Amino acid sequence: MSQIDNPFQNSxxxxxxxxxxxxxxxxxxxxIACFNAxxxxxxxxxxxxxxxxxxxxxxxxxxxxxxxxxxxxxxxKDGIAGVKLKPVENGSACQFMTDGxxxxxxxxxxxxxxxPVALLSMRRQDEYVDKDAYALVVEEHCLGHKEDRYxxxxxxxTEQGLDEYDKxxxxxxxxxxxKKSSGPTIGKPSKRSLQFFFMTCYDVDRFRDFVASxxxxxxxxxxxxxxxxxxxxxxxxxxxxxxxxxxxxxGEEMGIAMRTDVAEERRRKVMDNRMRLERDAxxxxxxxxxxxx
Numbered sequence: 001m002s003q004i005d006n007p008f009q010n011s012x013x014x015x016x017x018x019x020x021x022x023x024x025x026x027x028x029x030x031x032i033a034c035f036n037a038x039x040x041x042x043x044x045x046x047x048x049x050x051x052x053x054x055x056x057x058x059x060x061x062x063x064x065x066x067x068x069x070x071x072x073x074x075x076x077k078d079g080i081a082g083v084k085l086k087p088v089e090n091g092s093a094c095q096f097m098t099d100g101x102x103x104x105x106x107x108x109x110x111x112x113x114x115x116p117v118a119l120l121s122m123r124r125q126d127e128y129v130d131k132d133a134y135a136l137v138v139e140e141h142c143l144g145h146k147e148d149r150y151x152x153x154x155x156x157x158t159e160q161g162l163d164e165y166d167k168x169x170x171x172x173x174x175x176x177x178x179k180k181s182s183g184p185t186i187g188k189p190s191k192r193s194l195q196f197f198f199m200t201c202y203d204v205d206r207f208r209d210f211v212a213s214x215x216x217x218x219x220x221x222x223x224x225x226x227x228x229x230x231x232x233x234x235x236x237x238x239x240x241x242x243x244x245x246x247x248x249x250x251g252e253e254m255g256i257a258m259r260t261d262v263a264e265e266r267r268r269k270v271m272d273n274r275m276r277l278e279r280d281a282x283x284x285x286x287x288x289x290x291x292x293x
Contacts, residue, residue, distance in 0.1 A: 006206060023137055026116060027147035030101060034143045038115060039097040044085040046070065048140035048241075050109040050200045051083065052234050057107040062206040069095060072198065076187065081198050085109065104286055110169065112188040113160040116142060117153055120174045132166075168235060171242030172201060178250060193249060200241040200262040204234055207241055221257045 001026055045122070046054075051076070055065040072081045088095050096104045110119075134153050138145055148274040175197075178268065189197070200207050210229055222230070230237045243254040258266075 006244060017135060018153060019093070019247055020132075020134065020152060020157070022134065022136075022153050024117070024153060024156065025147065025148055025150050026144045026156070028144045032143055032147070034141050036097060036101065037141045038098075038139075039102065040093045041092040042085060042094045043085055044094070044109055044111045045166070046083045046085055046109055046202075047169040048172050048238055049165055049235075050111075051202055052191050052204055052238060053107040054109070055205075056234070057104050062250045063205055066203060075176065076180065080176070080189070080194060081087040083202050098148075110165040111272070113165065116144065117156060120164070121177060126247060168238070171239055175242060175245055178246070180226075189249070197249065198243060200245055204238055204241070211237065211240075219258060219262050223258045 121132045246252045247254040
């Protein structure tokens with residue numbers, strides 16, 4: 001069975017899946033009658049790399065960007081959260097829309113770059129590598145499909161600068177797919193785990209503070225030069241965060257070494273706690289049996 005990350009699950013659009021070699025007919029430009037129509041009613045899910053690019057563009061921290069320009073949503077009930085772009089107050093239009101088009105066009109989100117193509121990531125439950133497929137969405141308001149211009153989906157992706165966006169978002173997509181495909185086998189995440197996932201994926205500046213903390217450095221053995229690179233490069237830190245989540249939340253070995261003495265102390269405490277629980281359970285059972293007798 002395959003797990004598909006389908007952005008149109010709640011939409012009347014029923015996309016057909018294509019490969020990148022599929023030829024499409026499409027062009028969007030300022031002279032087209034429907035220009036800006038798609039920006040007047042938005043439902044845009046942001047990737048971590050989208051947030052990184054936009055917060056840089058605006059010259060604010062990721063924490064400030066999340067607070068003023070986004071809202072969280074559940075990707076699955078009681079599960080990990082995603083982030084959507086917040087529309088204008090009391091409206092549905094994008095905050096970055098102007099009469100002349102997008103005011104952050106060079107750093108626009110990947111969902112905007114892809115339109116009217118949709119990326120569908122999927123992975124079989126017995127596979128470890130996700131695969132990409134694509135869908136074409138034709139909405140009544142969009143006249144771009146009637147333009148006399150033909151190109152493949154791969155050519156369109158390159159034109160829209162999506163190779164870079166997909167490269168830096170792949171780790172996050174793999175996390176989402178892993179959680180959805182694993183389902184109950186990894187158990188229900190705690191509230192603290194969900195909060196940690198949100199911070200690590202979407203709030204890179206707060207995650208930097210965490211990695212720079214004495215508590216983190218006392219537990220994880222990261223060489224000084226590598227740590228300096230993480231703390232000075234948003235993209236490197238974001239990619240590290242994806243690996244870190246796979247290690248701490250899903251138990252995968254991602255090469256992030258714990259300090260031997262600390263790791264041994266944690267293991268000992270886990271064992272001591274387990275033995276205490278077993279002893280308490282045995283005493284409770286003995287006491288109950290004696291009372292019944």
